[in-house]
Amino acid sequence: MMPSSHPIREAFRAPLRYALGPSQIVEHSDGLLAVDETGRIAACDDYETLFPRLPKDCVIHDFRNFWIIPGFVDCHTHLPQLDCRNKNGLTLLDWLAKYIYPAETQFADPHVARNIAPRFYDELLSHGITTAAIYSTVHFEATDIAFQVAKEKGLRAIIGQVLMDQNAPQSLLKSHLQLMNETEKLIAKWHGLEKRLFYAVTPRFALTCSRALLDDAGKLAHEAKCYFQTHLAETQQEVTQAKEIHSFKNYADFYEARHALTSRSLFAHGIYLEDSELKILSDHHAAIAHCPTSNVFLKSGTMPLAKIEQHGIRCGLGSDIGAGPTFSMRQIADCACEVHPQTIMDQSKAFYMATLGGAEALSMSNQIGNFAEGKWADFCLFDNSDSAGKAKKVFVSGQCIFKAS
Numbered sequence: 001m002m003p004s005s006h007p008i009r010e011a012f013r014a015p016l017r018y019a020l021g022p023s024q025i026v027e028h029s030d031g032l033l034a035v036d037e038t039g040r041i042a043a044c045d046d047y048e049t050l051f052p053r054l055p056k057d058c059v060i061h062d063f064r065n066f067w068i069i070p071g072f073v074d075c076h077t078h079l080p081q082l083d084c085r086n087k088n089g090l091t092l093l094d095w096l097a098k099y100i101y102p103a104e105t106q107f108a109d110p111h112v113a114r115n116i117a118p119r120f121y122d123e124l125l126s127h128g129i130t131t132a133a134i135y136s137t138v139h140f141e142a143t144d145i146a147f148q149v150a151k152e153k154g155l156r157a158i159i160g161q162v163l164m165d166q167n168a169p170q171s172l173l174k175s176h177l178q179l180m181n182e183t184e185k186l187i188a189k190w191h192g193l194e195k196r197l198f199y200a201v202t203p204r205f206a207l208t209c210s211r212a213l214l215d216d217a218g219k220l221a222h223e224a225k226c227y228f229q230t231h232l233a234e235t236q237q238e239v240t241q242a243k244e245i246h247s248f249k250n251y252a253d254f255y256e257a258r259h260a261l262t263s264r265s266l267f268a269h270g271i272y273l274e275d276s277e278l279k280i281l282s283d284h285h286a287a288i289a290h291c292p293t294s295n296v297f298l299k300s301g302t303m304p305l306a307k308i309e310q311h312g313i314r315c316g317l318g319s320d321i322g323a324g325p326t327f328s329m330r331q332i333a334d335c336a337c338e339v340h341p342q343t344i345m346d347q348s349k350a351f352y353m354a355t356l357g358g359a360e361a362l363s364m365s366n367q368i369g370n371f372a373e374g375k376w377a378d379f380c381l382f383d384n385s386d387s388a389g390k391a392k393k394v395f396v397s398g399q400c401i402f403k404a405s
């Protein structure tokens with residue numbers, strides 16, 4: 001008997017690969033992935049074993065020229081920075097001032113958001129990313145458009161309007177009351193929609209947020225049971241300035257006092273954190289988005305993966321477009337293997353972090369991340385000889401939402 005209680009209409013025959021853990025990779029050289037009519041995985045096994053158990057009218061799609069893997073999970077990226085990649089030669093704070101803030105200011109015009117959002121999602125999908133945690137800009141309408149276009153495209157997304165009320169160009173600052181008001185409206189409209197779209201309360205980072213704004217942001221994320229995402233300890237200069245501005249002894253204490261540490265809190269980078277801070281993040285089940293290509297590009301440093309793992313902190317991979325130059329999770333995984341010692345990082349673990357590990361970091365591993373029965377059928381087809389890491393087809397909840405042209 002098939003485990004799914006819903007009828008199975010379709011199954012996909014191909015070599016299959018997915019992760020059960022950092023060093024547990026399952027492969028079926030001639031596999032079959034059966035999807036029920038609700039878009040969830042009904043079964044996954046060798047073709048020979050599973051085929052006789054399927055209903056007679058089940059349609060079999062033959063993709064034996066490709067590999068099927070779970071859709072990638074990008075735990076940290078910026079929609080408005082699509083066209084800001086490869087701006088070389090600066091480190092974080094100067095790069096923000098020279099390239100990023102001017103680009104994000106353009107999003108006051110909704111036409112800019114309408115132009116960039118579809119191209120951004122097409123880039124995610126063409127690289128096999130089916131779920132992403134995304135920063136918008138400080139603009140309410142641009143963020144609303146980011147959600148609308150994500151809904152139309154059909155991918156899974158966590159999106160947030162960026163919060164800034166100090167230490168940035170005037171054109172990107174708003175009062176914390178206005179920001180909270182706009183955030184509340186966006187949460188009411190989008191959080192949980194179609195079980196695919198979720199809201200993240202998104203202070204950019206501590207330098208550009210007053211304590212009052214961070215207090216309200218932490219409280220709102222907690223009360224609305226939505227995500228909280230921000231950049232944390234990306235460079236030493238940022239940590240030093242944050243300590244001066246907010247007079248705190250350490251970052252983790254500071255966010256703990258803002259009630260911003262929960263299992264739905266996602267901190268990008270986490271490079272310069274002390275052991276005591278990692279313990280606090282771990283105690284609250286907060287997660288880290290590791291963005292190796294971005295860290296290399298901005299010369300920010302190397303995330304202490306071994307220490308983060310010792311503390312049992314969930315950790316997924318992020319493209320961090322546009323500090324990160326590529327959407328390709330394959331290239332990001334390769335970069336992770338280059339920057340960390342072989343003893344703690346290899347291709348199996350990088351593949352896990354780009355799929356199931358990312359899902360765990362986003363508290364979605366009971367829904368996505370591998371081909372366990374009952375999860376959403378989010379997967380993509382890859383040609384293994386394509387080193388650019390481009391997907392041929394992408395499926396979310398069993399529906400094809402992207403085909404390479």
Ligand SMILES: [Zn+2]
Nearest residue numbers: 078231268320
């Ligand atoms: Zn970022």
